[in-house]
Amino acid sequence: MRKVKLGELSVSAIGLGCMGMSQAYGEADLAESERTLHRALDLGITFLDTANAYGGGHNEELIGRVLPARRSEYVLASKFGLVRHADGSRSVDGQPDRVAQHCEASLRRLNTDLIDLYYLHRLDPNVPVEDTVGAMADLVSAGKVRYLGLSEISAKTLRRAHAVHPITAVQSEYSLWTRDPESELLSACAELGVGFVPFSPLGRAMLTGRLRDPALLSENDLRLTMPRFQGDNFATNFAVVQKFVAFAEQKGCTAAQLALAWLLARGDGIAPIPGTKRVSYLEEDVVAVDLTLERADLEYLETLFAPGQIVGDRYAPAMMAIVRQS
Numbered sequence: 001m002r003k004v005k006l007g008e009l010s011v012s013a014i015g016l017g018c019m020g021m022s023q024a025y026g027e028a029d030l031a032e033s034e035r036t037l038h039r040a041l042d043l044g045i046t047f048l049d050t051a052n053a054y055g056g057g058h059n060e061e062l063i064g065r066v067l068p069a070r071r072s073e074y075v076l077a078s079k080f081g082l083v084r085h086a087d088g089s090r091s092v093d094g095q096p097d098r099v100a101q102h103c104e105a106s107l108r109r110l111n112t113d114l115i116d117l118y119y120l121h122r123l124d125p126n127v128p129v130e131d132t133v134g135a136m137a138d139l140v141s142a143g144k145v146r147y148l149g150l151s152e153i154s155a156k157t158l159r160r161a162h163a164v165h166p167i168t169a170v171q172s173e174y175s176l177w178t179r180d181p182e183s184e185l186l187s188a189c190a191e192l193g194v195g196f197v198p199f200s201p202l203g204r205a206m207l208t209g210r211l212r213d214p215a216l217l218s219e220n221d222l223r224l225t226m227p228r229f230q231g232d233n234f235a236t237n238f239a240v241v242q243k244f245v246a247f248a249e250q251k252g253c254t255a256a257q258l259a260l261a262w263l264l265a266r267g268d269g270i271a272p273i274p275g276t277k278r279v280s281y282l283e284e285d286v287v288a289v290d291l292t293l294e295r296a297d298l299e300y301l302e303t304l305f306a307p308g309q310i311v312g313d314r315y316a317p318a319m320m321a322i323v324r325q326s
Helices: 030-042 054-066 068-073 096-110 129-141 155-162 185-192 231-251 255-264 279-290 295-304 317-324
Strands: 003-006 009-012 047-049 075-080 082-084 090-092 115-120 145-151 167-173 195-199
Touching (some): 115 167, 129 155, 145 155, 155 185
């Protein structure tokens, strides 16, 4: 596994998003999740991503219970600020006086004394980002956190935050079917020397071609709330994905591997974190680091996923409102 640099932080070129082991995509197999975590490290996937909101702390606890003896082998990223309520609603908490409290709770669950990369999960519209990042910087001074990150923010917000304390990485949804960061954010990251971490790089499994009918998803699956996976939107998007799968077959790889290879070809300082809770998918994903795409391949993919080809918002309205105010 080759390495990439997120600012000054060196990570595996492909990371592992751990959220699905605790929530969002149907029931998880705890034993398989544990095997997946260990197998990731064995394969050189040493960039693990979690958050205090995933499973109400369950995801951090899982990592803290399964991998304490291997703590020196991986770069640990976690997040705070996104609050899930009992009724299913969400809010954002970036209050400076609670940042240390959130961090201490995560450290306990993660069974460690240091988080390598600590993100603000979403921008709090009621708190200047300078204030939240200032409190996060105190965690660096205290030796609780090594580097700071932001998730789902705009280029303008990044610049404001970076002026307070160096931001090492920005995490946002980015894939062939979610191209939003290309408008301003990626160029701002490159200009400031900030790494970029695409989450959902496989389009929440859509780009694997395996999701053929959302009606087969479990009733608590997060994707059922997302307009892209609903009704005519899904049918339109699936037609594009079928062409993508056929192209991957021509290239002699899987659609998932092709989607990740496209991201890895976008430039330096990009480390996608495909999420999985199964060893077999993990082993499939890792092959992407060895794939080389020719100019003609990239041009075809740009045409296939040109603006307007994918329809529907990526989140339900309430969450889109949070993202749009970033």
